[in-house]
Amino acid sequence: MRCLAVCQNEIVIRMLNEALSGGYDLEFLVRAAAMARRLRSAGFAVSMGDPETTSLFLKADLTPGTAVIIEDDGHQRLIPIIEAAHNAGGTLIYVLGASGGSAAHRREQQLKKRFPEVSYLTPGELFGSALATEFSRSLTRLRVQQYRHYFHDAGRILILLHNDPDPDAMASGLALRTALRRTRATAKIGAFRGATRPENIRMQQMLDIHVEPVTTDTLGNYDRVAMVDVQPAYFGGKVGHVDLVIDHHPEQPGYRPVFKDVRTDYGSTCTILTEHLRAVDERISERTATAMLYAIKSDTLFFNRQANRVDIEAFSYLYPLADATLIRKMEGAEITPERLDFVVTARNNSHFSDQVFCAYLGAAPRDDVVPYVADFYLQLENVRWTVIGARVGDAITVSVRNLGYTRNAGEFVKQAFGGIGSAGGHRAMAKAVIPVAKYEATYGSLDPEAVTSRLEALVRHFLRNQPEKKAR
Numbered sequence: 001m002r003c004l005a006v007c008q009n010e011i012v013i014r015m016l017n018e019a020l021s022g023g024y025d026l027e028f029l030v031r032a033a034a035m036a037r038r039l040r041s042a043g044f045a046v047s048m049g050d051p052e053t054t055s056l057f058l059k060a061d062l063t064p065g066t067a068v069i070i071e072d073d074g075h076q077r078l079i080p081i082i083e084a085a086h087n088a089g090g091t092l093i094y095v096l097g098a099s100g101g102s103a104a105h106r107r108e109q110q111l112k113k114r115f116p117e118v119s120y121l122t123p124g125e126l127f128g129s130a131l132a133t134e135f136s137r138s139l140t141r142l143r144v145q146q147y148r149h150y151f152h153d154a155g156r157i158l159i160l161l162h163n164d165p166d167p168d169a170m171a172s173g174l175a176l177r178t179a180l181r182r183t184r185a186t187a188k189i190g191a192f193r194g195a196t197r198p199e200n201i202r203m204q205q206m207l208d209i210h211v212e213p214v215t216t217d218t219l220g221n222y223d224r225v226a227m228v229d230v231q232p233a234y235f236g237g238k239v240g241h242v243d244l245v246i247d248h249h250p251e252q253p254g255y256r257p258v259f260k261d262v263r264t265d266y267g268s269t270c271t272i273l274t275e276h277l278r279a280v281d282e283r284i285s286e287r288t289a290t291a292m293l294y295a296i297k298s299d300t301l302f303f304n305r306q307a308n309r310v311d312i313e314a315f316s317y318l319y320p321l322a323d324a325t326l327i328r329k330m331e332g333a334e335i336t337p338e339r340l341d342f343v344v345t346a347r348n349n350s351h352f353s354d355q356v357f358c359a360y361l362g363a364a365p366r367d368d369v370v371p372y373v374a375d376f377y378l379q380l381e382n383v384r385w386t387v388i389g390a391r392v393g394d395a396i397t398v399s400v401r402n403l404g405y406t407r408n409a410g411e412f413v414k415q416a417f418g419g420i421g422s423a424g425g426h427r428a429m430a431k432a433v434i435p436v437a438k439y440e441a442t443y444g445s446l447d448p449e450a451v452t453s454r455l456e457a458l459v460r461h462f463l464r465n466q467p468e469k470k471a472r
């Protein structure tokens, strides 16, 4: 059988050749003359030209019995290529994605709307699983080599973290520094605002992680800027140029880094960076491995939230390299006398009935005590919802936890507080921040008992009126 493959990436071309040359008469269509020359001299059958034109396919003798494989690398304009192949008489058209998982599924749905006859293949389907792992590792290796090369001649590098950096941000900073083969003198890990949560400060001290304070003025001192666990939009225009972005949060539009690796179906940024370091066989120090392991654990809430196969695989890779005792100590750092005080306050001010625990803590020094207390009372027998509020500065912070598999904490905060503050989250956890003046104007008194009653009334109203969704 004949097969025409429209690919611009040499690794993909070589992998396809490996996988298909036995049973297929394989020819590649490439855009770049240099690539065409190189492949021809290596013995490949190659046509060169613009794959968005029908003539290239006609020249390559496309018949209805020819299979056409089009690589979906995120850069090629897929639709015009499919149209050109189609217009040249192609009927067996396959699109080859770079990855599997939910992203591939969405892409397939999009394409099917427009071209119902086109099939979408993941590397796993085409190559079998062992070869597919090798294939995606090769792509990752190429990516790491490229950005490493790009950062190579920079005198000073900044690895920028989000404000109040958490374990994933700090560990990703260490991991990227390792990937770039830099030291703390030549690649600074920095943030506009340093860590404030006790367990994050403790991690910083125990692993000797220095987070350099950054201002818009000092940004200019760096030759290259990378971001981990965050994207430029977060900084609202404060960071003009960024060279590399590695993140697992939902992709935000409006920026063009030189290199980008955003994988939203990963549980942590450290999982992505574990794959980077593995792909180039870089040695990971015990300190960095310990930080990364702790980060994966804490970002996936000990694998209770959004962890998938890749996170578990990264975890097992790092485990023998890390110091497990140190991790246990860092985990213990969550409990502080201050937090215990707020747990007691919550106990004294709480309304608890029918599986719902509500409490207002009064004034708190930072907002991390609020989710801490919300998590704490979720451990109590018969508690399925916790709604905890506190005043932090000029705002009321509300944390919501939901242990049942029905109804959505995120929908609750949006309904109750979306109109007067910022509110969001997902099924199991959510948060709202409301300016004090707006809260008072809408819901009245800030007296602790009054706020607790109000929180309880709001959540009861929501739970009564929200149709029950069945657990999967």
Ligand SMILES: [Mn+2]
Pocket: 168, 169, 229, 248, 267, 268, 269, 299
């Ligand atoms: Mn993260």
